[in-house]
Amino acid sequence: MAWARNILRVNLTKGTCVNEPLxxxxxxxxxxxxxxxxxxxxxxxxxxxxxxxxxNKMIMATGPLTGTCASTAGRYSVITKGALTGAIACSxxxxxxxxxxxxxxxDMIIFEGKAKSPVYLLVQNDQAELVDASDYWGKSVWDxxxxxxxxxxxxxxxVASIGVSGxxxxxxxxxxxxxxxxxxxxxxxxxMGSKNLKAVAIRGSLGVQVEDPESFLSAVTAGKEVLAxxxxxxxxxxxxxxxxxxxxxxxxxxxxxHNHRDSQFKGANNISAEAMAEPREGDGKPNxxxxxxxxxxxxxxxxxxxxxxxxxxxxxxxxxxIASGGLEYEAAWALGAATGVDDLDALxxxxxxxxxxxxxxxxxxxxxxxxxxxxEDGSITSKETGGLEVKFGSAKALTxxxxxxxxxxxxxxxxxxxxxxxxxxxGSPGLSMEVKGQEFPAYDARGIQGMGLxxxxxxxxxxxxxxxxxxxxxxGIPEKxxxxxxxxxxxxxxxxxxxxxxxxxxxxxxxxxxxxxxxxIAPQINAACEGEWTPERxxxxxxxxxxxxxxxxxxxxxTAKDDTLPARLLKDATKTGPAEGKVSDLTKMLPEYYETRxxxxxxxxxxxxxxxxxx
Amino acid sequence: xxxxxxxxxxxxxxxxxxELACSYENEGVFNPAKSRIKVFNFHEQGRQVPYTCTQCDxxxxxxxxxxxxxxxxxxxxxxxxxxxxxxxxxxxxxxxPFGTINYNSSTGKVIKCDLxxxxxxxATACPTDAITYVDxxxxxxDKMREWAGKTDTGAKAEA
Numbered sequence: 001m002a003w004a005r006n007i008l009r010v011n012l013t014k015g016t017c018v019n020e021p022l023x024x025x026x027x028x029x030x031x032x033x034x035x036x037x038x039x040x041x042x043x044x045x046x047x048x049x050x051x052x053x054x055x056n057k058m059i060m061a062t063g064p065l066t067g068t069c070a071s072t073a074g075r076y077s078v079i080t081k082g083a084l085t086g087a088i089a090c091s092x093x094x095x096x097x098x099x100x101x102x103x104x105x106x107d108m109i110i111f112e113g114k115a116k117s118p119v120y121l122l123v124q125n126d127q128a129e130l131v132d133a134s135d136y137w138g139k140s141v142w143d144x145x146x147x148x149x150x151x152x153x154x155x156x157x158x159v160a161s162i163g164v165s166g167x168x169x170x171x172x173x174x175x176x177x178x179x180x181x182x183x184x185x186x187x188x189x190x191x192m193g194s195k196n197l198k199a200v201a202i203r204g205s206l207g208v209q210v211e212d213p214e215s216f217l218s219a220v221t222a223g224k225e226v227l228a229x230x231x232x233x234x235x236x237x238x239x240x241x242x243x244x245x246x247x248x249x250x251x252x253x254x255x256x257x258h259n260h261r262d263s264q265f266k267g268a269n270n271i272s273a274e275a276m277a278e279p280r281e282g283d284g285k286p287n288x289x290x291x292x293x294x295x296x297x298x299x300x301x302x303x304x305x306x307x308x309x310x311x312x313x314x315x316x317x318x319x320x321x322i323a324s325g326g327l328e329y330e331a332a333w334a335l336g337a338a339t340g341v342d343d344l345d346a347l348x349x350x351x352x353x354x355x356x357x358x359x360x361x362x363x364x365x366x367x368x369x370x371x372x373x374x375x376e377d378g379s380i381t382s383k384e385t386g387g388l389e390v391k392f393g394s395a396k397a398l399t400x401x402x403x404x405x406x407x408x409x410x411x412x413x414x415x416x417x418x419x420x421x422x423x424x425x426x427g428s429p430g431l432s433m434e435v436k437g438q439e440f441p442a443y444d445a446r447g448i449q450g451m452g453l454x455x456x457x458x459x460x461x462x463x464x465x466x467x468x469x470x471x472x473x474x475x476g477i478p479e480k481x482x483x484x485x486x487x488x489x490x491x492x493x494x495x496x497x498x499x500x501x502x503x504x505x506x507x508x509x510x511x512x513x514x515x516x517x518x519x520x521i522a523p524q525i526n527a528a529c530e531g532e533w534t535p536e537r538x539x540x541x542x543x544x545x546x547x548x549x550x551x552x553x554x555x556x557x558x559t560a561k562d563d564t565l566p567a568r569l570l571k572d573a574t575k576t577g578p579a580e581g582k583v584s585d586l587t588k589m590l591p592e593y594y595e596t597r598x599x600x601x602x603x604x605x606x607x608x609x610x611x612x613x614x615x
Numbered sequence: 616x617x618x619x620x621x622x623x624x625x626x627x628x629x630x631x632x633x634e635l636a637c638s639y640e641n642e643g644v645f646n647p648a649k650s651r652i653k654v655f656n657f658h659e660q661g662r663q664v665p666y667t668c669t670q671c672d673x674x675x676x677x678x679x680x681x682x683x684x685x686x687x688x689x690x691x692x693x694x695x696x697x698x699x700x701x702x703x704x705x706x707x708x709x710x711x712p713f714g715t716i717n718y719n720s721s722t723g724k725v726i727k728c729d730l731x732x733x734x735x736x737x738a739t740a741c742p743t744d745a746i747t748y749v750d751x752x753x754x755x756x757d758k759m760r761e762w763a764g765k766t767d768t769g770a771k772a773e774a
Contacts, residue, residue, distance in 0.1 A: 067645055068635075068645050069632060069635040069636065069639065069645055069740070096631070099631075103646060103647070103648060156648070179658060203648075204648065205646060205649065207638065207642060207644030207645060207648075207649065208644060208645040208646065209643075209644050209645075210645075213639075213643075224742065228742065238628075289661035290628075290661050290662075290663075291628055292628055292629055292663070293629055293630035294630070295630070295631055296630055296631060296635060297628075297630050298630060298632065298742035300628035300630065300743070302628075304661040305661075306661070322658075322659040322660075323658070323659055323660055323661030324658065324659070324661075
C-alpha cells in the first residue's frame, strides 16, 4: 500500500519498456523517492561514469505518499549523476506530474541507455511506449507540453520535458513539468537531453491506496490543521511566497550580491514580495496575479505573475504578455541580487525564459554574476560576448543572456558551462561561487554560518534544500540559534540534513517543515505504509540516505578537499550589516561535523557508522 | 433548508484537494481521474476554476435518461444516479449542457456529483473556502456583502 510496488524500466538504446516489481526490502530501508532511487542508482551504475554517457541512468521517482491527500503529497524527484557536478544529483519537483506517475501505477521510471534519435515516453496506466519526438526536438518546454497534449487530444496528460537548453548541453538544464515546476538543479535535464529523451507524458487513472485509510485521514487532517495555524505556512507563504525572505535576509546581512563581493543588496526591496504586490506605474496592476498550489498542497506558495506590457522585454512580443510562473525567492536572488539587477519585470522575464527553455535560474543567475565580474576585470571582453555589455546591474545583459543560454547560442553557450567551468576558461577559477561545481543559492555563508557548513557538505553541491538551517538561524524554527555563531552548528546541520533526507524520500514537500516536525509527518507515513514508521525511524532513514549519497560521491572521486567554500567566503570579510566583519568559520565547523557524523577526519564514514545505520 | 455548492474561483489555488476527497469518498482510492469535481487551470490568465454539477431543477440528464436511472434526492435536491438501473448508454452525457455527468469506463456506468448525501467532501477538503456548501436561497450573500461594503459611503467608525 501507498507504494504502487511497480517500476517501469525504459531502455532507450533498445527501445523497450518493461514493468518490474519494486524491491520492497529496499523500500523499507530507503522509503521512496530520493532514498530509494539513490539505492537503485548506486546498485546499477558505476559512480565513475561520465554523467552524459549512455551508461549513466536517470530515475524519476515518487514517494509512498505521492498521490495521496496528505498536504503537498505530489512530489517526485529526478535522480542521476549530475551533469553540472559529477556528484549524485537529486532534484525535486512539485506540480502535478508526480501524482500522475503514481496514478499510472509506477513508483519510479528508470531510464537507461540512449535513444538513436529523439523520443518521448508515453505512459497510459500500465501501457508504455517510446514515440518519435522529432516534431518537438528544437522546441521549448511550453511548446512541447502543449504539442503533446494536442497530438493525443488529451488535455489531462501531464508532461515533464526539457527545453532547447537541455538538448544543447547547457550544464544546468532542468526537467520542467506543468509549464513551470522544475526538477531544477545539478543538470538533471542535461542528462535527459544526452539520452535523446525529450519528454515524458503520463496519464494515470488507477488510483492510490493507503494501508489504514481511517488513521491516515485523521493524521492528514491533523497535519493540515497544523500547517493552516502556523504563521509561515498558513499566512506568510500563501500571501508572499518564498519571496517573503528577500527583505528579511537582506536585513540580516546575508543576501549575497555582485558575485558575493557584498552581502547586502541596495535594490533588494525592488525585487521583493512587497514589490511584486505593488501596482505598477505602467498599467496600474501588480506583478503578482495570484498564488498557486502544487498537487495536494494546502500552503500554496507558488507565484503566478505578469510582465508589464510596455516593458522592453515583451512590448513587441505578445506571446510573453501572459500570466505564468513568477519569481520564487531563489530565482529572484540569482537573477537579481547576484547580478545587481533590480528591474522586477526583467527578472520575471528571465524567469519565464528559464521555465520555457528549461534551465536552472539559480545556477544561471549566479553564473551571469560571475561573468559580470570577469567582464568588469577585463577577463571577458565584448569580443566574447558578441558586443553585449555584461556589466553588474544591466537588465539588458541579464535578459539577453537568458535568451542566448536558453538556445545554447553565442555567449549563452559559455554561460551554459556554469560558473566553475566559465571562470576556469577565463583564467579566474577563484571567482566561481560554488561547491562541487554547483552555484550557491541565496544565503551568504558568512552571515548564516550553518548554511556555510551545509553548502560545503551537501552531497549535490551547494544547496539550501539539503539542510535549511535558515529555519533555525533566522526564523527560530524549531528553535533559535545565532546565525553568526558557529558553535553547535555541526549538530544542527546534521539534524536538518537527516530530517530532510527522510522528507525528500516520502513524497512530501520540504516546505511543510516550517510547520511540521517529524512528529507530524511520521503518523501520516505510518498510516499509509506497511511497517512501523516512527520519527526515530525516519531520522535513521535520512541518515542512511545521506551516507549512501556520500559513499557514491567518494567512489565518484570526491574527497574531503571538496567539502570547502571559495576563498572569498573564507577570507574576505563582509563589509556591511549585522554580519559585518565575518568570514565563514568552516575550518572550525568541518572537523566537528565529521566527528558528529561518525566519519573519519578524512570525511569517510567509519565502519562502525556504516554498521550502525545498516549500510 | 436546501443547500448548494458555492464556488468562488478567486479563492482557488488549484491544489486538487477537492478532487482527492471526491474520488476517495466515491471510489475508496485517491484518484483525481475519477473525481466528480474538476479544477480547470487557465494557465495564461492565472485562473483556477473548480467546476461540478449545479443540480439543475429541471435536469436535462434526468429527462434524457431512457431507464429512469437518475432521481432526485428529496433531502438534498441532488440528482443521483442509480448504479443498478444505469445501462451506460451515455445519453445523459450528451443531454447535459455543462458536461458535468460523465461515463466511467471501469464500471460501465455514469458518474456525477450527488452532494455526498448532504455532506460534500470537496467543500470540507478545500483549504481556502473556494468551495463551500451554503443555503441554496442565498448563494449571492457573500457578493452582496462585498458590494454592500463598497456602496456604503456614510460615516465610518475608526478602527
